[in-house]
Amino acid sequence: MAAPPLGKLSRQAFDALIAPHLGAARPGQVLVGPRHGVDVAILRTAPGQVMAVTADPLSLIPELGVEASAWLSAQLLASDVATSGLEPAFAVVDYNLPPQMDDETLARYQQALHRALADLGVAVAGGHTGRYPGCDYTIIGAGVMMATGPEDRWVCSATARPGDACVVTKGAAVAATGILARVFPETARRVLGDEGAREAAAVFGQFGVVKEARLAAALGVRGGGVSAMHDATEGGVLGAIAEMAEASGLGAVVEREAIPVSPVTRELCRAFFGMDPYTALGEGALVLAVDPARAAELQTRLGAAGIRAAIVGRFEAPEHGRWVVEPDGRKTLLAPPAADPYWAAYARARESGWR
Structure with missing residues (x-):
């Protein structure tokens, strides 16, 4: 059997493998949930208020270098959440590090990520860090980014209109x-x-x-x-x-x-x-x-x-x-x-x- 293709899942694979299994329903709270081709989830957090949320890998591409890879990871997360029309504000960072990644490299990566997030106005609100067998470059973890704002001020890729x-x-x-x-x-x-x-x-x-x-x-x-x-x-x-x-x-x-x-x-x-x-x-x-x-x-x-x-x-x-x-x-x-x-x-x- 041929190996599955690299990169994002196709719509067919997503619909078959992921979409039917999404945990508890939260009607009235999850306004936009997981969908192929949609950058962000939109959650109602209080009357008239929403949160846009996205997730992406954190990468360290050796050929690009530590600092450039961290900057790139921050940009990719912020770009997705910014498509909501709301301001990126908070991030959660999960490092699943290769055992061979030393403290000096981690410090350089984190400092570069900090600078990129600070430039974007994004605060790290939590996360997890550890080294584990089986982890390797180029993916060293994942990030979640959030934006908040009024319920009448968000958009996403699913809100285009005929004639636009x-x-x-x-x-x-x-x-x-x-x-x-x-x-x-x-x-x-x-x-x-x-x-x-x-x-x-x-x-x-x-x-x-x-x-x-x-x-x-x-x-x-x-x-x-x-x-x-x-x-x-x-x-x-x-x-x-x-x-x-x-x-x-x-x-x-x-x-x-x-x-x-x-x-x-x-x-x-x-x-x-x-x-x-x-x-x-x-x-x-x-x-x-x-x-x-x-x-x-x-x-x-x-x-x-x-x-x-x-x-x-x-x-x-x-x-x-x-x-x-x-x-x-x-x-x-x-x-x-x-x-x-x-x-x-x-x-x-x-x-x-x-x-």
Whole structure:
């Protein structure tokens, strides 16, 4: 029997293995529970008040280094919870450390995580730390992050509306570009030249969508503003749009050519075995469903903050289906990819001895 694919579970696996077994029901308290393609849970904590909660692995990727890995872990957690439109506030950190990870490395990691969380305004409220056999890099534990706020101020990836404009920040394959250029610097220089390799490596600093999520929430949420947000992760930008449409029960139409792809990203993806940038690891890009009358205003606000944003399509009533308009005018099905091509490309490059 073939090994299960790496990365996030498919919707089919999630629905079969996880969704039927979720403990006690809490009707009226769990407003948004575990669902494929939804970044956050929304819990009613008191009349008129909610908490947004998310969880993600904590990683230490040796090739990236201790400090960069800790910063990345904080950004990924905060990005998910910020898609609620609420301010990230609290974190719980669970370290399940490899036995060979020494105290000095742990101290460096924790200090870097502390700095990143402090910059985000997030307090560590609790957690657990231990070393255990069977644990190894690159995953050294997990984190939970929370945000609180008024019940009429939250959104999620399941709250898009028919007619909303689909807006994407930054572009395709942000994470794939930044990580590959850092983990395989010699390959990046060979493919892109020195200047291009530096540009691609600098994309790593674009991880995280807290800044644009805050600006979007300031425009207004729900009626007349931003109705949904989703952090592009595994499956890339197209996967995130498909997940948002699916979670919201909507159709969608996306213009492939409208999705920004930087020249260094395109060249790097081509070199890494023809990896598709539109479905490759996309952390750093935020997908938004926005009132079409306010989409240009959102672009202007983001642009003033140095964040590129493109209107790439729109969400439709479900009977319209979900489609990608190709450059030649053909329509192809918009659906989450069976597997993110990044994982296979990364593994093949490592096996081939690329540096």
